[in-house]
Amino acid sequence: MTIAVVGATGNTGRAVVKELRVLGQNPVCVVRNADKAREVLGADAKTAVAELADKAALAKALTGVTAVFVVTGHNPGMVEQQNNVLDAALSAGAGYLVRVSGGASVARADSESDIGRGHAAIEQHLKESNIKWTILRPGLFMQNLLGQAASIKSDGRIVMPYPADFPIAWTDVRDTGAVGARILIDPAPHAGRTYEFTGKRTTNAEFAEVFTAVLGRPVTYVPVTIEQNEAAMKARNMPDWLVKHLVTIAKIGNAGGFSKENTKAIEEIAKRPPLTTRQFVEDYKGAFG
Numbered sequence: 227m228t229i230a231v232v233g234a235t236g237n238t239g240r241a242v243v244k245e246l247r248v249l250g251q252n253p254v255c256v257v258r259n260a261d262k263a264r265e266v267l268g269a270d271a272k273t274a275v276a277e278l279a280d281k282a283a284l285a286k287a288l289t290g291v292t293a294v295f296v297v298t299g300h301n302p303g304m305v306e307q308q309n310n311v312l313d314a315a316l317s318a319g320a321g322y323l324v325r326v327s328g329g330a331s332v333a334r335a336d337s338e339s340d341i342g343r344g345h346a347a348i349e350q351h352l353k354e355s356n357i358k359w360t361i362l363r364p365g366l367f368m369q370n371l372l373g374q375a376a377s378i379k380s381d382g383r384i385v386m387p388y389p390a391d392f393p394i395a396w397t398d399v400r401d402t403g404a405v406g407a408r409i410l411i412d413p414a415p416h417a418g419r420t421y422e423f424t425g426k427r428t429t430n431a432e433f434a435e436v437f438t439a440v441l442g443r444p445v446t447y448v449p450v451t452i453e454q455n456e457a458a459m460k461a462r463n464m465p466d467w468l469v470k471h472l473v474t475i476a477k478i479g480n481a482g483g484f485s486k487e488n489t490k491a492i493e494e495i496a497k498r499p500p501l502t503t504r505q506f507v508e509d510y511k512g513a514f515g
């Protein structure tokens with residue numbers, strides 16, 4: 227068995243690699259930046275360098291691989307990029323592909339989100355191919371909070387476009403890593419299955435209280451409107467497609483799209499409860515100061 231992880235330097239990819247190693251595997255980490263790979267995955271990681279637009283490099287990177295895990299950042303090129311990965315996996319003769327998708331409220335052919343429709347298009351192509359597959363639909367990532375690490379550190383503020391008492395089933399990407407790694411190692415029972423899963427449901431104010439307790443200093447949750455959040459993102463010169471995507475995600479979220487708790491796949495496949503918000507803040511304490 228030879229497993230490849232495409233997107234290994236990202237939030238989820240590195241968690242998959244870590245779990246695979248704990249389970250005795252040494253996966254091929256497909257990365258675009260060898261220096262970052264060394265820093266994030268360690269100098270002993272087995273790496274293959276491939277830009278997702280480079281079909282020849284991807285085919286070379288996946289030579290001899292039997293199962294592929296793929297997660298890419300959400301970006302306007304995602305459909306072409308992930309189709310390239312599928313093509314390379316097929317030409318390498320890999321029998322299995324596990325992919326990280328969006329949540330069920332986002333990854334749909336009729337989604338308001340461009341990224342959500344992208345996931346649906348990738349999945350249609352995947353299902354029409356000859357490879358066996360499993361699709362993972364995690365909830366909203368706790369690791370998104372790392373994007374606010376500077377403001378949590380300097381001002382003790384978490385700012386989001388949701389009311390303070392709004393419930394979200396925040397999900398740690400390390401749960402996706404634990405689930406994904408086990409599927410890669412023993413894929414047969416999971417072929418053709420789509421797993422939706424989340425961590426435990428909590429309100430954003432409660433999440434801030436966890437930060438306060440773990441960091442030992444006050445962290446306040448500051449709710450803003452979707453419009454205020456959009457203006458702030460534009461002021462930070464974020465690309466238009468990303469602002470549009472995050473506004474759509476906030477609208478889907480405020481309609482309850484990320485509020486439903488569903489921990490079953492984590493419990494059944496990883497054989498443990500989902501990681502808690504407390505565990506998340508404790509483990510990333512260094513980043514939040």
Ligand SMILES: NC(=O)c1ccc[n+]([C@@H]2O[C@H](COP(=O)([O-])OP(=O)(O)OC[C@H]3O[C@@H](n4cnc5c(N)ncnc54)[C@H](OP(=O)(O)O)[C@@H]3O)[C@@H](O)[C@H]2O)c1
Pocket residue numbers: 232233234235236237238239257258259262276277278279297298299300307326327328329341363364365366367370399
């Ligand atoms: N954020 C959420 O709350 C959430 C919730 C559910 C589902 N999702 C889905 O999860 C996925 C994002 O997961 P993530 O946060 O783990 O991703 P991430 O941290 O952004 O990692 C993306 C990985 O893909 C690599 N990559 C991106 N563009 C590349 C290119 N052109 N060539 C080669 N490699 C490239 C990145 O390399 P570098 O490290 O070099 O950049 C990185 O390793 C998206 O599909 C999103 O829709 C997100």
